[in-house]
Amino acid sequence: MQRETVGDYMAGLEKSEARKIKILEGAAKVFSKKGFQDATISEIAKTSRTSEASIYDYFTTKENLLFSIPLELMRQLYEVMEYHLKLIRGSINRVYAVMNIQLLFYQEHPEFTAVLLLILKHNRKFIDTESHKEIRKNLRIFDQIIEEGIQSGEFRQNINPYYVRSIFIGTMEHIVINWLMVGNPKNLTDASDQLFDMCVRLLQKDEKLPGCPLMTDHLPGSGIEG
Template sequence: MKVADKHGRIIQAAIKVFARNGFFNSRIAEIAKEANVADGTIYLYFNNKYDILITIFEEEMGKIIASVKQELATTDNPCEKLEIFAFQHLSLVEKNKDLAEIIQVELRQSSKFMKEYRNRKFAEYLQIISNIVKEGQEKGLFRKDVMPGIFKRAFFGALDEMSRFWVLSPKKKYGVKTAAKQISHFFLNGILEQPCPTKTKTKKRKIKRTKSARK
C-alpha cells in the first residue's frame, strides 16, 4: 500500500504489539494487521516469531549504547558523567516506551540463548558505568572502597526501576530531569544531612529471634 520498507514496518508493528500483549500472548496475525501486511509476508523477512524479538533487540540496543557513549564524550568530569548517563538513560526510555517495555519485560525471560546474548550486550552497557567509577577513583574523586562491579549494578538498577515506573504508569509524578538529578545525587553525595547515630558496632547485639509465630 504505502511505499515499502516492510521490514521496518513489521519491526515497528511488532514493538507495538509485543509491548501491548507480551511476546507469548501476541499473535503473528495481529502484528501483520498492525503492519498492513499479510501474515505470510512476515515470513519473507523473518524466520519465525522469535526471530522478530531478537531482531528488535539487535537493531535497537546498538543505537542506544552508541548514543549514550556519544553524550558522555562531552565532558571528562566523572560526576557530570554520572548525571549525564542517568539523564540519557531515562530520556531514551521516555522516548521509546514500547521498546523499553519489551527490553525490560519480554527479554528477561526467553530462552537460554537469548539470556546469554542479552547479557553480553548489557554487560557492555553496564561497563560504561563502572568505567566512570574507575576514572573517578583514579582522579581521586571517588572513594577507593567503592566496588565498581557492585556500583554499576546498583546505579543501573536504580534507573531501571525508575523507568519501569514510567513504562507501566503513564502519569509521571516526576520529570526525567528531576529523577536523573535526584538519583545521581543520591549516589554521589548520599542522603545524609548529618552523620548517623553511632553505628552501634559495640553493644546491643540483641537480635532476639522470636521463636514463636509458627505457621
C-alpha cells in the same frame, strides 16, 4: 548536514530495510501491549501494515523477531552515549550523563522499553542473542566510567564496581518498570535528578560530601539517638 536525525533516519535505507524496521516497530508495539505469548504474528502483521508471511521473510521465528527488537535501538543508544560522553569531563558528570541519556531514551521509546524491561530482561534465551551483546556493550560504558572515577581518585577507592552498577541499573530499571506498569512517576526525567542526588553519595569520597555541589542543601544533622 552530516548527522542524520531520527526523523529522516529511514530515508536512506533500502526499501527492504525500511520494511524490516516497520515490522520491528509494529512488533514492539504489540509485544509491549500484549506480552510475548499473547501477541500474535497476525496482529503484528496488521500493525506493521504487512502480511504474516512477510514477517517470516525477515525473521526466522516469532522469538527471533522479539529478540531482534533491541538490536538497532541499542546501537543507536550506544552511539548517542559515546557522542555525548566525548564532551563531558569528570566521572561524576559522566555518570550523571549516562543516567540521563538512558532514562531519556527509555522515555522516548516506551514500547521498546516495555519489551526490553518487561519481557526480554527476564528471558534466559535472550542472553545469548546479538541484541544482548549490544546491551552489554552499553553496560561496559558505565563500568568504564566507574573504573575511571576510581582510578582518577574522584570516587571512593573501596567501592565495588559490580555493586555500584547493580545499584544504578537496578534502581533505574525499577523506576522505569513502575513508570511502565503504573504510570508513576509521570515523567522519567523528573526522577532522574532526585535519583542521582541519592545514588551519587555511593560514589563520592566521604570527605567530599559536604562540599559536593550536588549536595549543597544537606545540612549536617545533630546527633544520633542512643
